[in-house]
Structure formats: C-alpha cells, structure tokens
Amino acid sequence: MLTKLIKQEFRATARVMIPMYLVMLALAVGARFFTDDLGDLGDLLKALCALAVLACILVNVAAMILRFKQNLLGDEGYLMFTLPVTVHQHLWAKLVAAVAWFAATLAMSLGSLCILADSTAFTIGAGGIQVGIPLVSVHGVAVAFPDNGLFLLELAVLGFVAGCTLCLQFYAALAAGYSFSSHKMALSVVWFVLLSLATTVLTEVMPVPEVEFHNNWVATLHLALWVISGCTAVVGAIYYGITVYFLKHRLNLS
Amino acid sequence: MPVLEYKEVTKRYGGLTALDGVSLTVEPGRIVGLLGPNGSGKTTLLKLACGLLTPTSGEILVCSQAPGSPASHAQVSYLPERMAVPDWMTAKQLVHFYQDFYGDFRQDVAWQMLSDLNIDPALRVREMSKGTREKVQLILVMSRAAMLYLLDEPIGGVDPATRDYILSTIIANYNPEAAVVISTHLIADVEKLLDQVIFLKNGQLVLQSEVDQLREEKGMSVDALFREVFKC
Numbered sequence: 001m002l003t004k005l006i007k008q009e010f011r012a013t014a015r016v017m018i019p020m021y022l023v024m025l026a027l028a029v030g031a032r033f034f035t036d037d038l039g040d041l042g043d044l045l046k047a048l049c050a051l052a053v054l055a056c057i058l059v060n061v062a063a064m065i066l067r068f069k070q071n072l073l074g075d076e077g078y079l080m081f082t083l084p085v086t087v088h089q090h091l092w093a094k095l096v097a098a099v100a101w102f103a104a105t106l107a108m109s110l111g112s113l114c115i116l117a118d119s120t121a122f123t124i125g126a127g128g129i130q131v132g133i134p135l136v137s138v139h140g141v142a143v144a145f146p147d148n149g150l151f152l153l154e155l156a157v158l159g160f161v162a163g164c165t166l167c168l169q170f171y172a173a174l175a176a177g178y179s180f181s182s183h184k185m186a187l188s189v190v191w192f193v194l195l196s197l198a199t200t201v202l203t204e205v206m207p208v209p210e211v212e213f214h215n216n217w218v219a220t221l222h223l224a225l226w227v228i229s230g231c232t233a234v235v236g237a238i239y240y241g242i243t244v245y246f247l248k249h250r251l252n253l254s
Numbered sequence: 255m256p257v258l259e260y261k262e263v264t265k266r267y268g269g270l271t272a273l274d275g276v277s278l279t280v281e282p283g284r285i286v287g288l289l290g291p292n293g294s295g296k297t298t299l300l301k302l303a304c305g306l307l308t309p310t311s312g313e314i315l316v317c318s319q320a321p322g323s324p325a326s327h328a329q330v331s332y333l334p335e336r337m338a339v340p341d342w343m344t345a346k347q348l349v350h351f352y353q354d355f356y357g358d359f360r361q362d363v364a365w366q367m368l369s370d371l372n373i374d375p376a377l378r379v380r381e382m383s384k385g386t387r388e389k390v391q392l393i394l395v396m397s398r399a400a401m402l403y404l405l406d407e408p409i410g411g412v413d414p415a416t417r418d419y420i421l422s423t424i425i426a427n428y429n430p431e432a433a434v435v436i437s438t439h440l441i442a443d444v445e446k447l448l449d450q451v452i453f454l455k456n457g458q459l460v461l462q463s464e465v466d467q468l469r470e471e472k473g474m475s476v477d478a479l480f481r482e483v484f485k486c
Contacts, residue, residue, distance in 0.1 A: 001324075004354045015342060071340075078338035082304050083355050084324040181267060248322075249308055253301075 001085045005093035010100075012071070016063045017101055021108045024052045028112035049116055053109045060105045064098040065170045073178040077253045087247045091171070091240065099163035106159075154225040161229050165236035169195055172242040179250035195242075199235055206231060255318065257282050257402045257433040258303055263312035265298050265457075272298040274457040275312070280433045282401070285424075285447050287465075287476065288437040290454035291484050296437040297335060299454065300404045303435075304332045317401050328357065331400035335407045335437075337387050339379055345390050346375035352394050363427060364397035371419065385412045392420055396427045403434040409443060417443055441477040451476055453483060 031045040072080055072090060080090065173195055177188025256279040265273040273295045280286050288296050301307045302314055305322025319326040339348055345368060352359045368375055371389050379387055388411045395403065408424070409417045417440075424434060425447060438444055451468065453461040460483065465476060472479055 001355070008351070008354075012340065012342070075334075075336050075338050076340055078306065078332075078334040078336065079340075081306055082327050082330065082332045084328040085355070086324055251306060251308075253306055 001083075002089045002093060005085060005089055006096050009067075009093050009097035013063060013067055013097055013101060017060065017104070020056055020059060021104070024049070024056050024108060024112050025115070027052050028115040032115045046116060049112060053112055056105055056109060060101055061166070064094070064101065064167055065174070067098075068094055068167075068171050069174050069178075072247065073174060073184075073253070075254075077251075081251065081253075087244055090247070091243060094171070095164045095167055098167045099160055102163045103159065150222065151225075154222060154229070158225055158229045158232070161232045161236060165232050165239065168236050168239035168243060169199075172239040172246075175243045175246035176250075179246050179252050181252065195239070202235065202238075203231065206234065255282075256280060256315070257317055258435070259315040260299070260302075261313040261315075263299075263302065263314060264310045265295075265302060265307060266310045272457050273302075273309075276454075276457070276459050277312075278452060278459060278462050280402075280435060280450075282431050282433055284449045285434045285436065287441070287444055287448040287451045288435050288454065289441060289451055289476070289480055290460075293456075294454040295457040296454055297406055298457075300332070300406050300435065300437060303402075303404055304330060329401040331395045331398040331403045333392055333395040333403075333405040333408055335410075337379070337391060339387075339391055339394070341380035342378060344376055344378050345373055348379070348390065348394055349375070349397075352397065356398055358399040360397050360399060364393055367393040367397065367423060367427075371416070385416065388412055389416065389420070392423075396423055399429045399432075401429070401432045403432060405434065405436045407438055408436060409438065409440055414443075421447055441480050442475075445476045448476065453480070455484065 027045065027049040031042065031049045034042060034045070070076060071094075170192065173192035174188045176191040177186075178184045180187050258280040260276050260278050263273055263276045264271065276295075276299065288299065290296050298307065302309055303316055303321050305320075305326065308322075314321050316326045317329045319329075321330075343351065349361060349364045349368075352364070353361050365375075368390075371386075371393070373382075373386060373390060373393075377386075379390065382390065388408075392405075392408055395405070403424075405424070409420055412420065421444065424436075436444055436447075445465070448465045450464055451461070452459065468476065468479065474482075
C-alpha cells in the first residue's frame with residue numbers, strides 16, 4: 001500500500017513540479033545561449049532565471065506543505081483516511097515524495113545554474129562519487145576528499161533527515177492546528193511558532209556529543225555530519241510523533 | 255453477528271454534545287435509513303463508524319473490529335456528504351485509484367455505471383457539474399463489494415430521474431450479505447428501499463424499528479411519521 005500511496009503522491013505533485021522545472025530550464029537555456037543576441041534583454045533573462053531558481057525552491061516547500069493540508073486535512077481527507085492504509089503509511093508517502101522533489105529541485109537548480117554560468121567556471125566532476133576523485137571544482141580549483149563516496153552518503157543521509165524534519169515541523173503544526181473546530185490556520189501558525197521555540201530550547205539542552213577538531217579534519221567532518229544528522233533525526237522523530245498523535249486521535253475534518 | 259454496533263456512544267465537540275449515549279446495531283443484509291433533522295448527529299454517527307472521529311465515550315464495532323484500522327476500512331464503503339475525490343483527477347483515474355486501494359473494487363461495475371449515466375471517463379472532476387461529481391463519487395463507492403456501505407446524503411444534489419437510477423443502483427449493486435446505512439432528508443424517495451429506520455434527535459436515538467412493523471403499528475408512512483416526530 002505504501003508504494004501505491006507514493007505513486008499517488010508523485011502523480012499529484014508532479015503536476016506542479018514538472019512544469020516548474022521546464023520553465024526554469026527553458027529560462028536558463030534562453031539566458032545562456034541567446035544573451036549575446038538579446039543585449040539588455042539577455043541580462044534580464046539571466047536575472048529572471050536566477051529568480052526562477054529561488055522561486056522553484058520556495059514553491060517546492062510550499063507545494064509539499066499545501067499537499068499535506070489539502071490531501072489529509074481538507075475534504076480529500078474523507079477519502080484518504082478511509083483508505084485501508086495506516087497513518088504512518090500516509091506520512092511516509094508524503095515524506096518520501098517531498099524529499100525526492102527537494103533532491104530533484106536541488107539537481108535542477110544546480111543544472112540551471114551550470115547552464116547559466118560560464119561552463120569553465122563551475123563544473124561538477126563526473127566521477128565525483130568515486131573515491132579520491134575531485135567532487136567539485138570551482139574556477140579550476142578542485143575540492144577533493146579522500147573518500148568522496150562516504151562523504152556523499154553522509155550528505156544524502158543528512159539531506160533526507162533534514163528534508164523530512166523540515167516537512168514534519170509543518171505537518172505537526174498543521175495537524176495540531178486543524179484539530180480545532182475553528183481558526184484552524186491561525187492555530188497552526190501558533191503551533192508552528194511553539195514548536196520552533198520548543199525545538200530551540202531542546203537543541204540547547206540536548207546532550208550533543210562534542211566534536212573535537214584535530215589534525216584529521218576529514219574524520220572530524222565525517223563525525224560532525226553524523227552528529228548533525230542524528231540530532232536532526234531526534235527532532236524529526238518528535239515532530240513525527242506529534243503529527244501521528246493528532247491525525248490518529250484528534251482528527252477533526254470540517 | 256451485527257455488521258455495525260454502537261454501544262453507549264457519546265461524542266462531544268467542546269461543550270456541544272453531538273451524540274448522547276447512542277446504542278444501536280445494524281444486521282447484515284439490511285438497508286437502514288438514518289433519519290433526523292439538521293444537527294441531529296447523523297453525519298457524526300457515520301464519521302465515527304469510519305474512524306474519522308474518535309468517540310468521547312462508548313464503543314463502536316465495525317464487522318467486530320474497531321473503526322479506523324486498515325482492516326475495518328477494507329470492509330466499509332463510505333460516501334461522505336461532501337466531494338472528497340481530488341478534483342484534478344479524471345473519472346478514469348479515479349476508477350484506477352479505487353482499483354489500486356480496494357481489493358473488493360469491481361471495475362466492470364464502475365465502467366457500466368459511468369456508461370449508463372453518460373459520464374465521460376476522460377473528464378476531470380473539476381470540469382464536471384455538481385450533480386455529475388456526486389454521481390461519480392457514488393459510483394465509486396457502490397462499485398465496491400464491501401460489507402458495510404455508509405452513505406451520507408447520497409441523493410441530495412441530483413435530479414429526480416438520476417435519483418431513481420442511483421437508488422436502483424444501490425439495490426442492484428450492494429452485496430446481499432452487506433448492510434447499507436443511508437442518511438438523508440429525502441425520506442419519500444428512499445422509503446421504498448428501507449428495511450429499517452433509525453430516528454435521531456438532538457444526538458439521541460429516538461427510534462429504531464423495522465419499516466413494515468412501523469407502518470403497521472402507526473398506520474402511516476415513514477415520511478409522515480418523520481414529519482410528525484420532528485414537527486417544528
């Protein structure tokens with residue numbers, strides 16, 4: 001059932017995301033290859049493309065939040081919550097789709113920037129995921145790690161955990177706010193602020209392992225990435241618990 | 255064994271009591287009319303059976319299971335009073351959606367009903383008229399071979415001719431071992447279908463009776479009795 005829900009999520013969100021990517025890429029290609037012919041208009045196209053990249057990221061986050069609200073807390077909730085699936089499956093389907101779109105947006109944004117920029121100034125190494133090969137080079141200066149594969153894995157884990165936690169903070173606030181009979185959105189905002197404050201306090205008191213800097217800065221960086229991922233996962237798990245509680249026990253569809 | 259059972263169920267929304275100690279059972283093979291004026295608790299009663307609400311107190315059993323679990327959802331086919339299907343989907347996509355999620359969905363029945371009602375499967379829900387949307391939603395719900403159908407105002411927004419088709423569809427398509435609970439204000443239209451009626455008033459159960467027995471004892475139709483019981 002989870003795969004069916006995920007398929008449904010992608011189908012629903014692709015309607016927004018795919019056209020947005022196409023516009024962003026078209027702008028980037030236009031700005032890159034027709035700048036010289038268009039003069040000032042070309043510069044405007046470049047600026048528009050940069051704005052489109054920013055807008056794409058914002059729309060991505062907004063789309064994932066609105067999707068949760070509309071699909072589970074709006075009228076569609078009457079259908080979704082009577083499907084033979086669990087609340088956990090609903091949540092994971094949304095999270096997997098959201099994080100996949102975040103990754104796609106990141107890739108498309110970098111792709112657009114690569115198209116837009118002078119190709120010799122900013123390149124991504126093709127063999128970046130292989131051990132010992134430069135990952136990124138900026139203006140010809142290679143940024144290399146001795147174990148790029150592990151580094152990329154750590155970044156992927158952190159990206160997944162951070163993406164899920166970001167979504168879950170909004171989901172928890174919306175699930176809590178929409179459990180009330182009236183002023184649902186206003187109360188969701190209040191919950192979001194309260195959760196943010198509570199998270200700030202929690203991260204202050206959380207017993208985070210000390211990451212000591214020593215000569216082996218690569219090992220330090222690896223350790224730091226795992227610690228950040230772990231702490232983020234703890235916060236995400238709390239948001240997850242709050243969301244599940246409200247969806248299971250305090251669901252209050254209009 | 256009852257398909258649906260409420261035991262002393264109370265539901266409060268803040269200070270408002272929507273249901274007050276309701277106990278009732280629905281047996282398999284019965285078509286039950288859930289009747290009552292606005293605000294009497296009919297929709298709340300149905301939403302509780304679907305697990306969309308949690309009772310303040312009391313217990314509900316759907317096919318001997320607590321409502322809200324995937325297993326109970328697999329047994330219940332629920333038609334909400336509002337449009338719940340995504341409006342960007344076409345009727346065809348919705349049929350496939352139901353097919354994906356419900357093992358008891360009968361695709362051939364759905365296609366036949368769409369064809370009978372001249373509904374273009376390629377039409378998006380948002381492009382349909384209000385009546386057509388309601389028809390599509392009802393077709394999807396009635397195309398399942400569920401054990402319990404909970405229909406909240408199934409004929410409220412459609413014309414009389416379609417109403418007749420829908421009612422005959424309900425009779426023709428429900429599993430004979432299943433029960434159907436229909437919440438409606440249009441009592442005269444559904445009366446001929448009903449085996450049993452439940453009257454709700456201010457969240458309390460006023461009456462649960464067999465329709466034939468009621469007509470015999472009171473000497474009047476259910477519609478006439480409703481008007482008498484709920485006279486303003």
